[in-house]
Each structure stands twice: as C-alpha cells, then as structure tokens.
Amino acid sequence: MINSHVHLDFASVSSPSKATTGAIVPATGKDNWDNVISCCSIDNSRHFALGIHPWFIDDHQILDLHSLEVRIEEQKPVAVGECGLDYVKIKDRNRQRYFFDEQIALATRFDLPLIIHSVHATEDVTDLLKSHSKSRGVIHAYSGSLQQAEILLNMSFFFGFGYSLASPHAYKLHDIVKFLPLEMILIETDDYKNPDELIQIAERIARIKKLAVEQVVEQCDLNACNLFNIS
Numbered sequence: 001m002i003n004s005h006v007h008l009d010f011a012s013v014s015s016p017s018k019a020t021t022g023a024i025v026p027a028t029g030k031d032n033w034d035n036v037i038s039c040c041s042i043d044n045s046r047h048f049a050l051g052i053h054p055w056f057i058d059d060h061q062i063l064d065l066h067s068l069e070v071r072i073e074e075q076k077p078v079a080v081g082e083c084g085l086d087y088v089k090i091k092d093r094n095r096q097r098y099f100f101d102e103q104i105a106l107a108t109r110f111d112l113p114l115i116i117h118s119v120h121a122t123e124d125v126t127d128l129l130k131s132h133s134k135s136r137g138v139i140h141a142y143s144g145s146l147q148q149a150e151i152l153l154n155m156s157f158f159f160g161f162g163y164s165l166a167s168p169h170a171y172k173l174h175d176i177v178k179f180l181p182l183e184m185i186l187i188e189t190d191d192y193k194n195p196d197e198l199i200q201i202a203e204r205i206a207r208i209k210k211l212a213v214e215q216v217v218e219q220c221d222l223n224a225c226n227l228f229n230i231s
C-alpha cells in the first residue's frame, strides 16, 4: 500500500514495512530538498514533493521561493509541500500566510497538488486555498472540524489520516472519516517509528466504514495515484 506522507529522509523514521508499495516523501525546506530527491532516486516507488514547511520559514528568505520555483521546474516533484499554516507552533501568522500563499500560487502555476500542514488554522488555510481557484491537494493529518471538512470536500480537497486515527478513542476523527467519501481519503504515517502503523490506519478506516480492509487499501492507493499522478 502507498504511504501518502512519510519523511523517509529523516534519520528517526523506521524503514518501511513490507506492506508498503509506494511512498510520497515531502520536503520541509531548502536544506532537505536534495535529501528527499536522493532518497527517492534509489527506489522508483518513492516520489518526492518540494516545499517550505511552516515550522521552518524563519530559516528562509523571500528569495528562497524563487529557488523553489526553479527546483520545481528542474526536478519535477509530484507535489508542492509540505507547506501550510501552524498557529500553535509558529507565532508570526503573516509571514506564514505569505509563504503559504506563494506556494499555492506555484502549485497552481505548475498544475501540481499541494501537501498541506494545517494546525489550528483550517479557516485561514481554506480562505487562502479559495483565493486560488485552481488549487488542489491534500490536507495532511487532518485535525479540523467536521464542518470545515465539509467545505474542503466541496472544494475537492483530499484528507490525509495518520496513526492518531487508529486509536479507538479518537471519536472526532472517526466521525469525520465516517462522513467523508472513501474516494477522498489518503493514508499516511508522517514521521512514524513503527512500520505496522500504515496497515493499522487502514484497518481503522475499514472498521469505521464497515468495509473490507482490502477495499480500503485499494481505494486509498488509487486516490494517491490519482492525486499525485503516479502509477
């Protein structure tokens, strides 16, 4: 199965489980663009994305957005990201919004999906995405409300779910998964330590939606292939 969001270039991340047949490896900033590219060059089932994560915008200049544009043109990533807004960890909201807005513009210019990090910022993320009519992509590790999910679903955005969904007590997430069509769900582990997490997330989705786990894996893999234009 495809892991739609995993930082395989991080030393802390364990090696993929046997069940993993593909991976999307997002970048966090200019310091690791080369790392994600080389990490994916050794295995053609891995695909990289290039972007600037909100946690690291203080390490970047406005000019780095131009370097990002050049890299996207040269290296042909499958997505722009990860990028977005994190109102818990990073104080400067305006600077975050500026970097995110510019990356949405880049994604639409290159007709690429976005891999979006959104923490306590779903409303602003949604507003910025709305201001670029051709924006598309996935809200990774979705943590917004059911109402906000409904708006993003109407904008045809995908929703990534990680290991927190697997908990039997994650009622709010379970309700959102129950509401969303399976066709808009992606499975991811982000920076996981345990290779079995990937299948455990699929098992939880299957239980919530009362489907066979094979059907969940098949559809979520297809969703990743469609969104990132991979086969």
Ligand SMILES: [Zn+2]
Residues within 6 Å of the ligand: 005, 007, 026, 082, 190, 191
């Ligand atoms: Zn991530």
